[in-house]
Amino acid sequence: MPLVDHPVRSQIEAVVVAHDSAEVLPACLAALAREGVPAIVVDNASRDGTAKVAERAGARVVRMARNEGYGRANNAGVAASGAAFVLIANPDLVLDEGAAAALLAAAAAYPDAALFAPRIVEEDGRYFFQPRSLLSGFLTNPQGVPCFPEGDCCAPFLSGACLLVRREVFLAVGGFDPAIFLFYEDDDLCRRLSEAGHALVHVQAAVARHGRGKSSGPAPGxxxxxxxxxxxxxxxxxxxxxxxxxxxxxxxxxxxxxxxxxxxxxxxxxxxxxxxxxxxxxxxxxxxxxxxxxxxxxxxxxxxxxx
Structure with missing residues (x-):
């Protein structure tokens, strides 16, 4: 179902944290625009003109004075949004047609869930689905046995590469842990949401393409x-x-x-x-x-x- 026909279209806004992401950002923002999703780009002190690229694409830009890390920058973006749902997306992620609508439809279908993620496909065609999380309090799967879903399902972990979250719930649990600069902030958020009684849902009908590792340009060290x-x-x-x-x-x-x-x-x-x-x-x-x-x-x- 095209996003323009979805009854909650006006309730979603994307937050894209970018650091030296000028090369990959246009494709990400073009896909969001095609889906009818307005975007806030949080520029984490880029040196490659990322903010200008975002502005030319019609995104609202929040400029950070310095690179404060992924979680803190996302918190700033969510705070700047007034939407009921926020789509957190990496700059090297491109939504397939209808993905935003499918995520919003899942949010309407599963009111006890706070966090939703699409089926993420890597550049080589592999399907990313993490079968366990270090912090999962349920569905622990200690052996890490891969079991790929065939439809919507609850999951122990959803990747921070692309998440649809109820903004009110995100703010209520304090957003991403501000002490973390990079890595495991998504595991920690998933654990806190599940501890607060909210489900985490993998949405099979929503598909996103992820250029893993291409969010930022190469740099020494x-x-x-x-x-x-x-x-x-x-x-x-x-x-x-x-x-x-x-x-x-x-x-x-x-x-x-x-x-x-x-x-x-x-x-x-x-x-x-x-x-x-x-x-x-x-x-x-x-x-x-x-x-x-x-x-x-x-x-x-x-x-x-x-x-």
């Missing part, structure tokens, strides 16, 4: 930085939800692997393991992700400053 945040965030959410700390094991394992990787002279491999070891060690030492990125001062930083 990107792999190290990404792996640092992945390790730190996993340790953070594990502690937050009372799970055993993975930080000591992650540090030991990746420190050894990074030393072995030095012999390969392969920079991406070295950055991968060294970044994971550094992120785990930083967590063990009480450092924060926001402190690393200069968004907030590290705890006790004033006490360590000279004079």
């Amino acid at each position: 990107r792999i190290f930085r990404s792996r640092w945040h992945q390790a730190w965030s996993r340790a953070y959410v594990s502690r937050k939800w009372g799970l055993p700390s993975p930080a000591p094991g992650m540090f030991a394992w990746n420190a050894v692997r990074s030393l072995l990787a030095l012999a390969s002279f392969r920079r991406p491999l070295i950055e991968r393991y060294a970044g994971s070891a550094a992120g785990a060690l930083a967590f063990l030492r009480g450092r924060t992700a926001l402190g690393r990125e200069g968004v907030l001062a590290e705890p006790g930083a004033a006490d360590r400053s000279p004079g």
